[in-house]
Amino acid sequence: MAGVRAQQKMKTRQALIAAAFNQLSAEHSFSNLSLREVAREAGIAPTSFYRHFKDMNELGLTMVDEAGLTLRQLMRQARRRIASGGSVISTSVLTFMEFIDNQPNQFRLLLRERSGTSKAFRSAVAREIKHFILELAHYLEGETQCDSHHAYMQAEAMVTIVFTSGAEALDLEGQSREELVERLQWQLRYISFGGYHYAQKNSK
């Protein structure tokens, strides 16, 4: 019961996903990908694509899931680093920047399809980002004892800013990138401080 067959199928399925991610770049978004080119890079005939996915859309949604998974692993990693004594803000930012450097195409997918042309994609990405926000909100709530609604809004604002800065970071290197990170950290402090203030005020 080795399942030689199923194993091989999984392998080319992964090859398709890998090929698709690989064809994403600064100049190539998901909607630019063609079934035929993806199949070609994965080493199968165009028509064999359908043995794995009904559609390019189905492939894409799978890719969003994969990127979401990476994002969650990232969060866990950041939490570990913070727990072992890192500054919250700079550790989080650093971790996120590593994500962008290591998996730029996963990030690009989330970034672009968040406001892309398919509602299914937009919802899928929104769902992944919401996980991210909720995690952060939960953390903030525990840490600062503010009410949960304020914690959520604070987390949402932070994630928004981190994401957008990530997008800009994709086009930058070296000095100007460090400046970006610096700005981002200040902006997070603004939100943190302001959020703390209003949450306190409101809880009275």
Added chain:
Amino acid sequence: MAGVRAQQKMKTRQALIAAAFNQLSAEHSFSNLSLREVAREAGIAPTSFYRHFKDMNELGLTMVDEAGLTLRQLMRQARRRIASGGSVISTSVLTFMEFIDNQPNQFRLLLRERSGTSKAFRSAVAREIKHFILELAHYLEGETQCDSHHAYMQAEAMVTIVFTSGAEALDLEGQSREELVERLQWQLRYISFGGYHYAQKNSK
């Protein structure tokens, strides 16, 4: 010297631009547009397109400029409203939401091409948004006497959040949209308050 000729040319040029904007929608982004379809809607032969633009790219950049212009007019309008006694935050948010309702496709263009597949587009959009940020930063600097670097970072964070909320607003209506606006306003208050605090602290 009526310039009948030039006048007519301008007219079909505008028809092309209008057709292109019209074909943008939630399900259709600029890179999905085809030269032929745009020409068809504008009522000219595909090959006549080249009498006006070298490229679809050139058309697109023109469209970004136009959207940027709208954005600047918007700012002026918001300033007038504030000057005549409106709350800064709620007036700004309201004005921006009007933009999204009135010119959703101009907004979509800026939103998507900001992280799109053409560097030229990304830079063009970034330039327009930078105007927006600088205007706001200037206003904040004058209003709160904080140092200009902090004012800039504050403005940048605000614009980022407003833009992203705008993107979400495109998919929402009624109740949930009002909730979004409510959240957005809180988030802006966070930044405003936090920004004020750090700017003060730093200027000593």
Added chain:
DNA sequence: TATTTTAGCGTACACTTGTACGCTGAGATT
């Protein structure tokens, strides 16, 4: 061992795309 299942292939087809090329006729210029 005989039978069924299925991942992958090749061919074929109907479309759509961008754009090269040369023509025309109505304004502009002289």
Added chain:
DNA sequence: AATCTCAGCGTACAAGTGTACGCTAAAATA
């Protein structure tokens, strides 16, 4: 009035697209 300019057209083509259909061989099942 004679000439020039040029916005718009029609034809044509090569390239690329998604996918329907039927085949094959190897793995799975009986």
